[in-house]
Amino acid sequence: MASPRLSRGPGRLCARVRGSGVRRQRTGRRVLHPRDPGAHAGGKRRRPALHLRRPGRLRAREPVLRGLPHAVYRRLPHGQRGTGVVVTDLRATVNHRPAGSRRGTVLLALGAAAGVVAAAAGLAGHPRGRGVPAGAVARVNGQPIGSEEYERVVAGLASDRRSGVDAKTRRRVLDRLIDEELLVERGLELGLARRDPRVRKDLTAAVIDAVVAESDRQPSESELQAFSVERPDALRRPGRLRVRQVWCRTTTAAEETAALARAREAAERLRHDEEFGAVRDAVGDAELAPLPDALLPPAKLLDYLGPTALRAALALEPGAVSDPVRSRTGYHVLQLVERREDADLPLTEARPEMVAEFRRRSGERALRAYLDELRRRGEIEVVPRLP
Structure with missing residues (x-):
């Protein structure tokens, strides 16, 4: 087979193919395209044949491209006839700088390497990664996924497994939480909180529970005494x-x-x-x-x-x-x-029921006050006469 002879010039890589090969030139690239193995396919080689891993596009960092400038008088193997080597950026394979500028290039490369090492050290010191706040395991579109929620799900899985939870399962848990957050954000974008009756119902119930939970507290002894006087029926057992x-x-x-x-x-x-x-x-x-x-x-x-x-x-x-x-x-x-x-019970005997009733009524008052505040801040318009 014909052997390509390679030479370098300022800003380009040239090839001269001897024998049955042909040199093709295109704008911004050079293609070596052997046509026929020829009579020299099995002849003696000064160096090993140029090995092409696969046809098609190759990057500048591929080993075969790094070897191109030194592949003078090499012959392509018989099985690689018709293979095209396409170099998208030949300038990456050619060093046409003057000898005096190589020292500056080396210093620049050393500085870049030092920067990479420093960045790696910084990442090692912050296992959560840049941008993830403390107390979170991930951030999705600016919304953090809390460590408590993540650990709660992992603990639930661990309680059902004798072998515990491995790293792969933990990653699946995090992926599920990320997917859930993405779906929630997408649901809000689609307006499901307003259009879907089930979502509206669940959202309303969640807000009510949050308001009631915020106001929930144990009554003092004086509050409980006053409540029992105001509500004597609460002390009556049916x-x-x-x-x-x-x-x-x-x-x-x-x-x-x-x-x-x-x-x-x-x-x-x-x-x-x-x-x-x-x-x-x-x-x-x-x-x-x-x-x-x-x-x-x-x-x-x-x-x-x-x-x-x-x-x-x-x-x-x-x-x-x-x-x-x-x-x-x-x-x-x-x-x-x-x-x-029916019997009237003393406060000491009816205390659990009284405390439960006190907390229930406190939650109702807190919810009513919350709704009144929302109405005051909101902009509400109604028709003069209902249909």
């Missing part, structure tokens, strides 16, 4: 009832008559003082949510019985049995076992 029932299910119209007959039989047998468990097992059905055998306030009984059956239970005297009561699920036969009337 009456409680212990009720049991026999339930006869009705799922279709065809079961209506049979279920009513079973409920009437249960009421009759209970009024004749038969054992409750035996009657329930004989004519009743298994309850979907079994009624607890305990004293419960009316508000709790409502969850188990429903409004119609609850009214029937409240009208009973202890030991009495109700007639069958129809609900949407079937018939209920109720027996009142025990009743406790």
